[in-house]
Amino acid sequence: DIQMTQSPSFLSASVGDRVTINCKASQNINRYLNWYQQKLGEAPKLLIYNANSLQTGIPSRFSGSGSGTDFTLTISSLQPEDVATYFCLQHNSWPYTFGAGTKLELK
Amino acid sequence: QIQLVQSGPELKKPGESVKISCKASGYTFTDYAMHWVKQVPGKGLKWMGWINTYTGKPTYADDFKGRFVFSLEASASTANLQISNLKNEDTANVFCATGGMSPFAYWGQGTLVTVSS
Numbered sequence: 041d042i043q044m045t046q047s048p049s050f051l052s053a054s055v056g057d058r059v060t061i062n063c064k065a066s067q068n069i070n071r072y073l074n075w076y077q078q079k080l081g082e083a084p085k086l087l088i089y090n091a092n093s094l095q096t097g098i099p100s101r102f103s104g105s106g107s108g109t110d111f112t113l114t115i116s117s118l119q120p121e122d123v124a125t126y127f128c129l130q131h132n133s134w135p136y137t138f139g140a141g142t143k144l145e146l147k
Numbered sequence: 148q149i150q151l152v153q154s155g156p157e158l159k160k161p162g163e164s165v166k167i168s169c170k171a172s173g174y175t176f177t178d179y180a181m182h183w184v185k186q187v188p189g190k191g192l193k194w195m196g197w198i199n200t201y202t203g204k205p206t207y208a209d210d211f212k213g214r215f216v217f218s219l220e221a222s223a224s225t226a227n228l229q230i231s232n233l234k235n236e237d238t239a240n241v242f243c244a245t246g247g248m249s250p251f252a253y254w255g256q257g258t259l260v261t262v263s264s
Contacts, residue, residue: 074249083256089249131250135208136194
């Protein structure tokens with residue numbers, strides 16, 4: 041199985057800060073990596089698919105980069121509504137696997 | 148717009164069975180696979196497997212072979228997950244998810260299954 045190592049697991053930042061979250065795959069997953077935002081009690085929401093494509097309706101302050109084994113989600117200017125847990129998903133090969141999540145809070 | 152609406156929360160005893168439904172709308176049901184994902188409250192997510200909505204063929208992740216059955220009611224654009232012989236460790240929020248530009252683009256709201264004696 042492909043292991044997805046996500047870091048950090050917890051992040052505290054201020055409004056307007058640039059925030060980065062990383063996912064490292066245990067083997068090459070090409071660009072088959074999605075990023076999600078999940079707020080308490082809600083379903084995950086797709087932010088970025090295939091490493092760097094912005095899902096329709098998602099603000100442009102969210103961006104993704106990377107390929108192969110190393111991937112990054114960037115929020116260019118943190119907003120209060122971005123407080124949530126973020127996680128990655130690899131859909132290159134079965135079984136599909138998720139990162140453990142990054143809990144983002146406001147400082 | 149694509150929407151997935153799941154059935155409501157379930158409270159079951161160990162050994163019982165449960166069936167969760169996921170009704171799709173806003174697209175042609177057979178165009179995209181339907182995936183199932185488990186999330187233990189406060190924990191991470193685990194892919195349970197998927198069902199080919201065109202052929203009806205299910206594929207199960209290793210940890211979900213035996214007691215778990217994916218099925219379809221294609222005429223009703225609905226995917227179902229049945230779990231038999233429930234165990235305490237089956238307590239979780241279960242999501243259905245389907246594709247668009249990417250698999251897992253759209254998610255149901257989740258169904259909380261609680262197993263307790």
